[in-house]
Amino acid sequence: MSDxxxxxxxxxxxxRMFHVDPKxxxxWALAGKLTSFRTIGGHxxxxxxxxxxHIASTQQTKES
Known part of the structure; x- marks a missing residue:
């Protein structure tokens, strides 16, 4: 494991990485497509x- x-x-x-809107x-997070967690402040x-x-696997799928 990394330090x-x-x-x-x-x-x-x-x-920005996916070129989509933050909403x-x-x-995607609510649907379970991306894993997320909430900070203490709820963010x-x-x-x-x-x-x-996920981006790498998506690009690999597009190239196939």
């Missing part, structure tokens, strides 16, 4: 490694 913690992304950051990212966050893996 550095995984970077956490906001819905806006994830939305779409929230809907949704996403683990960068999981998002990058």
């Amino acid at each position: 550095t913690p995984d970077r956490l992304l906001t819905p806006a950051e994830v939305a 779409t990212v929230a809907r 949704r966050r996403f683990r960068e490694a999981e998002i990058l893996a």
